[in-house]
Amino acid sequence: MAESGETETKRGSVPILIWAGVIAVMAVPVVVAAFSPYLSYRNAVYIIGGFAGIVCLSLMLIQPLLAAGYMPGLRGQAGRRWHRWLGVAIVVCVVLHIVGLYLTSPPDTLDALLLVAPTPFSVYGVTAMWGVVLTAILVFLRRRMGLRYSVWRLIHNALALVVVVATVIHAVQIEGAMGTATKWGLCIAVLVATGVTLVDLRVVKPLLQGWRGERAVRSD
Numbered sequence: 001m002a003e004s005g006e007t008e009t010k011r012g013s014v015p016i017l018i019w020a021g022v023i024a025v026m027a028v029p030v031v032v033a034a035f036s037p038y039l040s041y042r043n044a045v046y047i048i049g050g051f052a053g054i055v056c057l058s059l060m061l062i063q064p065l066l067a068a069g070y071m072p073g074l075r076g077q078a079g080r081r082w083h084r085w086l087g088v089a090i091v092v093c094v095v096l097h098i099v100g101l102y103l104t105s106p107p108d109t110l111d112a113l114l115l116v117a118p119t120p121f122s123v124y125g126v127t128a129m130w131g132v133v134l135t136a137i138l139v140f141l142r143r144r145m146g147l148r149y150s151v152w153r154l155i156h157n158a159l160a161l162v163v164v165v166a167t168v169i170h171a172v173q174i175e176g177a178m179g180t181a182t183k184w185g186l187c188i189a190v191l192v193a194t195g196v197t198l199v200d201l202r203v204v205k206p207l208l209q210g211w212r213g214e215r216a217v218r219s220d
Contacts (some may be wrong), residue, residue, distance in 0.1 A: 005162050015072030022065065026058040028064035029182040036177035049100015054178060056093035057171055059086050060164055061190045087139065094132050121173035124166045157198055159175035164194045 033039075033054055039047055062071070066083040070073040074082055102109040112122035135156065138145075140151050168187045171178070 018072055022062055022071070025186060026061050029178050029186045030054055030058060032179040032182045033177040036179070038177045043104065045100050045115050046104040047100075049097050049104065050177060052093040052096035053099060053171075054134060056090050056097065057167055057186060057190065059090050059093070060167060061193055062086065063090070063188065064160070064194045068197045068201055072199070084139075087135070091132060091136050094129055098129065100158070121170050124170035128163050128166035128170055131166060135159045135163065156200075157202060161194065164190060 016023060030051070033051065042050070044131060060148070063083060063086055065071050066074060066079045066086065069079045098109065098113075101112075108117065109119040112126060113127060115123060117123075138152065138159065147153075147155075168191055171183060172187055
């Protein structure tokens with residue numbers, strides 16, 4: 001009985017540890033950025049726009065985990081519902097990020113949007129922005145477009161990969177409020193979470209389903 005109780009306690013602590021780990025990786029870079037000396041000479045609009053970008057990157061860590069049903073307590077329909085709501089939050093963060101930068105420096109922002117800015121990170125930022133825009137359009141117009149769900153999901157996954165890779169490159173090239181170590185840690189975590197999820201959903205599970213189907217046919 002004692003061993004059974006200990007086992008149940010360990011099992012119950014695993015979801016807590018998973019959530020604590022994910023939240024820590026998401027939150028620590030934001031907290032570190034909040035105490036950055038770079039903010040001392042920035043105005044409020046720029047700070048809001050900058051933190052919108054940081055929060056957007058943080059949300060990209062949990063997004064694929066929710067979609068794949070990896071987060072304890074938010075599997076199935078609940079996970080997908082939160083995935084959609086956080087998708088809306090990412091769109092809002094992107095809008096706030098661009099508006100904040102534009103109000104701070106309209107010429108630099110326009111140069112970035114027109115892909116004529118001298119800074120290389122701007123190209124990746126704009127690429128990620130258009131990826132988010134196309135993803136939002138794809139989500140809202142899925143039924144009207146008449147795409148099969150399998151095709152729609154493939155396009156959605158491809159756009160998600162583009163957005164994540166472009167956002168990570170954009171972030172690591174910027175010397176800003178985010179701490180170097182925490183920024184790299186978050187970026188690596190986002191890439192790993194996205195890569196593992198896509199491989200699992202698009203490669204591993206289809207192969208397993210096909211293998212199980214073949215076994216079922218042979219057994220008949």
